[in-house]
Amino acid sequence: MNSTIRDITLADEGQRRIDWVRRYMPLLNQLEKEFEATKPFKGKKIAVSVHLEAKTAYLCLVLAAGGAEVAVTGSNPLSTQDAVAAALVKAGLTVHAWHGATEEEYKEHLSRTLDIRPDIIIDDGGDLVAMLHSSRQELCDRIIGGCEETTTGVLRLRAREREGKLKFPMIAVNDAYCKHLFDNRYGTGQSVWDGIMRTTNLIIAGKNVVVAGYGWCGKGVAMKARGLGANVIITEVDPIKALEAAMDGFRVMTMLEAAEIGDVFITTTGCTKVIRREHFERMKDGVLLANAGHFDVEICKPDLEALAVEKRMMRHNVEGYVMKDGRVLNLLAQGRLVNLASGDGHPAEIMDMSFALQALSVQYLIENGDKLEPKVYSVPRFIDYRVARMKLQAMGINIDSLTPEQERYLMSY
Template sequence: MATTTATLHHVKNLDLADQGRKRIEWANQSMPVLQTIRKEFIKHQPLKGIRVAACLHVTTETANLMITLRDGGADVALCASNPLSTQDDVAASLARDFNIQTYAIKGEDNESYYSHILAAIDHKPHLTMDDGCDLVHLLHTKRQDALEGVIGGTEETTTGVIRLRAMAKDGVLRYPVVAVNDALTKHLFDNRYGTGQSTIDGVIRCTNVLLAGSKFVVAGYGWCGRGLAMRARGMGAEVIVTEVDPTKALEAVMDGFRVMTMIEAAKQGDVFVTVTGNKSVIRQEHFDVMKNGAIIANSGHFNVEIDIPALERTASSKRATRDFVDEYAMRDGRKIYLLGEGRLINLAAAEGHPASVMDMSFANQALSAEYMVKNHASLEKKVYSVPQELDKRVARLKLEAMSIGIDRLSPEQEEYLASWSEGT
């Protein structure tokens, strides 16, 4: 049964907090960059007096980011950015042990999901921290009354950045937002190595399927798709990539993967995972030609990548066969298996990205929040990339934490790179 206290939290059960705290501490050990930033935040209090509304996946790694913001002086309210991504023990610990307003329950229905976002907006934030743009969208549509005090925000993921740029293009975005996803130390690592490993983890945890020898279809060859294809091949799968971008498709070919249309891939694939950020990537005509026993999952932010209503209409029956596995019986006798209700499988059925890669992503979040507080008055109402100096600082801190040294340019080399007169 859910435990609720007005204005403080809405979590599944506070009795889970002891386990959650242990897991938060475990993740913290693998987040040395964020630890360094937290120490600086404690000393300098850059977020003192700032209210933050964060709509993120409520995981152990996110918990350490929220604690860092709190220790930097912020008053934080956190809600989930996906109905299935919350780790209930972590949510309980944040509310009980760290006095952070937390509104998140794994498996919450659509009504609860949006009520939790509204609860975070009720915090009357100065800063928003979003993952997918649902909080920002709601703030700009149904809760414009809470916009007045907002000075800026950050956005974690590709899907959210796309939505924000569309808002800015249409002239409706009311405050500046830093696209954390644009940082090289975010998307080159989190999207590629984090999504690659955690998606495979989620698929295997809920199916126990053998990937070796299977035909594994990756829809989309952005950084997430690259990482997923790499990891699936490493598990022994024959990887097929589908794309709409000719350059990315060509890159996938050069990387050694088979590339074809989804309608052709649908006839061959054993496991399908969408990572495109678009809708209806797998749809009716694809379901119609899939093999008996085909497994479908999504690791993009929203479950619209798979046309689930079409699958529901096509099936003669549906039943849950394992945790996070729904079996759809087709009228011709075939069976198709949908994982995690089509939601982020790496968080629905697994634990999301490893803490060591989220260390860089959330270091960017913390530094971008500090940057926004310092610079919001001079920024326009549009989407900004993470400043290069912050991005490189995160990379340097990560290398230092790994005890890795790199060379520095000599004055002569710097002069050579800055000039044009010296040739062969």
């Protein structure tokens, strides 16, 4: 199948990026060796829509090593790295993606990826699933199942399941303990600040940082902000999460209150219009606006456009919206995922765990998919525990085991 990429001559650079992360992903190293020997995916076709950078590329190569025919696209136009896409094509995989794709091109790339007629899908944000339930419904009957990588995608899946419209089983990889406790917290926490600091070249210490949402991603962003010396403010709609944030030592207030004092605003909610007109109208000159949610809807760009009398390119990936009174509100990465659109995404060691979960969940679907109903499933606990033990082993850490007596004690009443 022909690929759709920018420039095949970038392949050598892309391969260097893949080789670099491969050195720091021991779990995928181990699974690659296992899959090469056992070929659990032989004869199967897998369509992948995940942020197309080096770590994702290595996951795809591991699946291919297990015998799968793999077609790949990106899950966000600004996170695709053209050099990595070229390297995958050179390695024999099918790729339909390029950096900066228009909305129409992005949808075309998704559809071409599905032309492989997949048995399994790996989705990030739910766009593949959405297309399969709309313009490509003819492919649903052959799909064994799929895996969803992120919170936004799981929310969309559960909404579809509640309405009785989900046509095949999906595993919520995002909800696995070895995913959200580490990827969402430590991965997002580090990579968001990497993207912001790389893009702005500004100090974080001493600034008022407003984090919208105190889920696992928000916790990670807030924790790293405090470590960088920021004064951290949390906004929430969930009273339990707000209470948790307060007891973790953060200031908690409404976004309307925070708008007047914040220097840096970061959205991590998965919801729409979290920061909007009434907030922009109160903000200080020079604030930074960044989004860490999957879609570019959390910071309301139409409201920014309506309020601005001018828009300036301040730096690469920084757009300055000039208000009538002269204040400039700086939007990073067009309001898209700042850690990927302005950086390289999560650290390799973190994605090693998340993608080990993906690979093992794909294997589980192939072995058990015929027994599963079209519902959203959790990652089986034995997979979560296997990934945790693999990670501990790779880190050189040993832990205790229960003795038979302790097991009997815990099972008694």
